[in-house]
Amino acid sequence: MRLVLRLLVVGYLVMLVAWPVGLVVTHTFDHGFTALDNAFADPNVVHALKMTAIVSVISVLINLVFGVTISILLVRYEFWGKRALSALIDVPLSVSPVVVGLSLLLVYNPINGWFGAGLADAGIKIIFSTPGMIMATTFVALPLVIREVVPVLEEIGDDQEWAARSLGASPVQVLRRITLPSIKWAIVYGVVLALARSIGEFGAVKIVSGNIVGSTQTATTVVEERYQNFDQPTAYAISFLLAFASVICIVVVAVLRPKNES
Template sequence: MANITHRSRPLAYTLRFVVVAYLFFLVVWPVSVVVQRAFDPTDGKPGGIGPLWERLSDPAAVYAFNLTLTVSFWAVVINTLFGVGISLLLVRHRFPGRRALSVLVDLPMSVSPVVVGLAIVLTYSTSLGLFGDVLQVVGLRIINSTPGLVMATAFVSLPLVIREVIPVLEEVGEDAETAARSLGASGWQTFWRITVPTIRWAVVYGVVLSAARAIGEFGAIRIVSRGAEFNGETATLLIQNEYSSFNEASAYAAALVLVALAVLALIVVTVLRPQESHQ
């Protein structure tokens, strides 16, 4: 046994080195370059916090980040409400088409976001869509508007809450909920006092992942939105537009903010994961 353990050590060290090197060259190095470029001097101007803040204070950048946060907020709210409901439906009930619904939930993870955006345009645009003209009659416009951005973002981040809540519901079972109902608790009382405390950390974890995914979405909203300055330009579209216009300093500054938000999401997930494991 000792010889086997001794022989496996070089292999383990080799695998660790390969994994660390892979992550370094694929993730750490590119991200660090973006961070460095965000603080570099450009156009004869000195680098540092001051010029970076000046680029982020530009009205177009402020508009883009405000729109991104607005769209992400509503997409996360929608996915949280429907995610918990769909999770309870899939775990606590048996019905025809249950497996098909479970497959549909994972569809956004396998379909390209660009295809998602195109599907939304073909369905809800006023010129091509099946429902665009009907919605326009009641004064609701989907394409090239905030509702369309919310719809596209909610679609691509749909499974994240569901796939965090379902394993927890399956693990805890129905014993506590059945006992509560047998003691006279109503459905809502059982949900709020038994189910919600059980899944709360899974929901929070899924919400953080959904928010990170929503903030960084590009493909679907690029199709649904005009993506012009002060007209449907989110933070990711701002980066593309600025970089394409050779205004690389502003693109790096906006990218730095998105990187910071992603790192913040990872920190939150890391902090919450131990708490979840002790529930």
């Protein structure tokens, strides 16, 4: 029975993950590095990759700061509406990214959005620009850091923090010397997951960006455009780069993580 279960799990992973990703890699290198060379020679593709990097990094930094803050708030403090806040954090995991993009469009549309018209009058453009893309990407990756940090905070407890406070440590010193070192690997894994999710975001970003070639396109939207326009080699090359970036992040963390860390 154990062998059968192992075969089922391995077969499931092969069919769902390894085989499709392997086909992307195979098609990318059908003719050597030609597809990658052509992709990097296209200024629109290069711009899309840069835009993906900018949006992803900024989104991850925002989620890092607020994710750690919200995690500490949920675990270390009791307040009215705590359960509601915890439930709201999981909304991005249950709502389609397309719905997220449409919601942002309705709120920040410069023509008839709730806040869009006022922001447009002030010279601030959200929709069809980088800020809107960052907001959409930040939203879809919001829970990942929090859901990695919260269980670790609950497991380590607050005994050391109270001991440090009883010895005269300030809240900042407790955070910097006790709390953050205790949850550093949870933060790292949360950041890696958020980065991978941000790099691969498609639905929400496509709606709020407008998918403008050479301006607001990201790597994922370029893949769709090139594949539909029968430029499959470039689509395969960009897909390979996206998958490769995510895998590298996970591998680097696994290598750098101390073996004695549980």
